[in-house]
Amino acid sequence: MSNKVIKATGRSVEGKGASRRLRHAGKIPAIVYGGTAAPQPVLLDQEKIWVASQNEWFYSTILDLDVDGKVESVLLRDMQRHPYKQIIMHLDFMRVNQKEVLRASVPLHFINEDISPAGKNADVIIMKELVQVEVSCLPKDLPENLQVDLSELELGDIIHLSKIQLPEGVEIPSLALGAEHDVAVVVARKGRVEAEPEVADEEATDAEVPATKAEKDAE
CATH class of the missing domain: 2.40.240.10 (Ribosomal Protein L25; Chain P)
Incomplete structure (x- = not known):
């Protein structure tokens, strides 16, 4: 600080x-x-x-x-x-009383996204679900920000609130409320979906050609 x-x-x-x-x-x-x-x-x-x-x-x-x-x-x-x-x-x-614990929201800094397996994959979208988090600590321990390391993030990975590295003396109060409060901070999911070939349309087109030819022959 x-x-x-x-x-x-x-x-x-x-x-x-x-x-x-x-x-x-x-x-x-x-x-x-x-x-x-x-x-x-x-x-x-x-x-x-x-x-x-x-x-x-x-x-x-x-x-x-x-x-x-x-x-x-x-x-x-x-x-x-x-x-x-x-x-x-x-x-x-x-x-602020320097001797009393306070609560404050601090921003999250996401680092090493570009070198992660997910970051290098053009088909992966990295979703940042939170940009700040509320912490509790003494004023002297209040961090300017918290870093979230994405260097090992891969497709399908989820980084939860409990995985954020906290400085000594700093806590995230919501985590004490139960597992349901350990929310996702980062999610790496598939972003690009390949279009499926329109097989049915192609078959229908192919089926129409002989019929048309037969009609012309009959004329």
């Missing part, structure tokens, strides 16, 4: 009208909540946060949120985007 610093300023004015004016001014209204402290409304710079939001770490790592010089450890919990403009409408950050 690496330290990523996000700068913010406190805000005292709330409401839809105020938030609209802030967005026009290039700011993002946000809220910081959790822990023993009261929820705190803050402001962030739209341009800087938009750039940060293009990185995977923004969604899956513990962030150092600097609010007017006071730094808190937080985790992004929700982001509201404009439906068609490149604008972030609102952000929710949750305070």
